[in-house]
Amino acid sequence: MINKRECWIYKPFLLKPAVKDYLWGGQRLKEDFGKETDLELLAETWECSTHPDGPSRVASGIYRGKLLSEVLKEHPQYLGKNCEGLDELPILVKLIDANKDLSVQVHPDDEFAKYHENGMMGKTEMWYVVDAEKDAKLIYGFHHDIKQETLKNALTKGTVEKYLQKVKVKKDDVFFIKAGTVHALGAGILVAEVQENSNLTYRMYDYGRKDKNGKERKLHITKALEVAELKSSIEPRQPLRVLKYKRGMASELICRCKYFQVERHLLNTEECREMVAIQTEESSFKVILCLKGCGTLLFGKECINFFKGDCIFIPAKSIPIKMHGYAQMLMINC
Structure with a gap:
């Protein structure tokens, strides 16, 4: 039971997101969702996050202005019994505007991340498609089983796209991206993403693009090959949903x-x-x-x-x- 004198602290509050200006971002999160930022491009808003790479802040109530991470350290009971022993969110919630194709990437699972990334969490995620342009597609795994050496050569030569499975996307679709699944959002897709509280991404292929400083973005091919699922992926079908x-x-x-x-x-x-x-x-x-x-x-x-x-x-x-x-x-x- 909650002490009545303490009841006032168990109240909802608004959050203010952290913002990211990755090169593939656009304007929709500013124009359609009212996100305020001086960034020229807005790729992601980390709506509910205690991750140090992009913590959100409280925007209403008695904790207004504080980092969400600070509030949860003071009141870990806010997380509930399922998160007993934690003082930070086990999840991260984002909005993502893919104005251009995202890099082809893969995320490690918890076991790999814990051993190879200093105890970090892996990253399993889901996408809810808020909007999508006509003929928009995403990448989800491979058409056929592929050998590690074949994949490595294709990544080195820039021919990997012919092996990747591309899936048509429409508004209101749902995609579950298990750790180890090679994937990428295509241009023209806006999603809400729910994921583990992790920022571990192994970038495999980035179309030879350069950042604002004229440098190609770093790839993580060695680690990506260690964690990627190389068996063919069944084209994801939309789950049965009952209102x-x-x-x-x-x-x-x-x-x-x-x-x-x-x-x-x-x-x-x-x-x-x-x-x-x-x-x-x-x-x-x-x-x-x-x-x-x-x-x-x-x-x-x-x-x-x-x-x-x-x-x-x-x-x-x-x-x-x-x-x-x-x-x-x-x-x-x-």
Whole structure:
């Protein structure tokens, strides 16, 4: 039980993301999602992150201005029982605007990262496609089994593209990218990404591009070859998704793995004129990422107005929450 005198600290709060200007980024996160930055290109916003390479900050409430990592170190109980013993987020939530093709890359699993990367976490991730241009594609594994030596030669000669499996992408698609899967987002795709709390990426091939200083970006071929799954990948099919309805809200589970669970929620209280209760849990925090529309989150006598692109952190054991508005959002927990 929460002491009533301590109840005030178990409240939701808005987050302000860290921003990244990788060379393949564009303008959509600024123009369509209201992200404020002086960066010329905006490739990624790390919406909910305690990773030192891009920590997000609290943007509302009593912790406003503090790093999320600082708040969770002070209050590790916000993470919930499933994260007992941790004082940082086990996940990272991003928005990604692939205005140009991303590099062909692969991520290590936890075991490899722990042994070879000083105890870091590996990186399994999922993408929810927020929008995609007509004929947009992503890379997902190989057409056929490939030998390590063949792959190495292809990477060296710049002929690897003929071995890669390209998959058509459309809005609302979901892709689960297990550690070890060779992959890349293609130009014209905007995704919400949920992943392990890791920034380990082994870049295999980058089309010979140069950065703003005129240098080719570093490749990590040796490590990539050690962790890459070289067997052919079945072209990913969209999972069966079942919408569940309650008054004012429809929801569906779009991804569940050992690291995180992601649901898509469609909020619409315009006709029913009632607020929708959001269940809070002792087992895990929740993260809400608004992808469309706007609404209001009410807790006690306080509220948070949220809009497209906003991200909200809800501590485990949070005080009761209700919501109203017209919005599409992802809800993430561990």
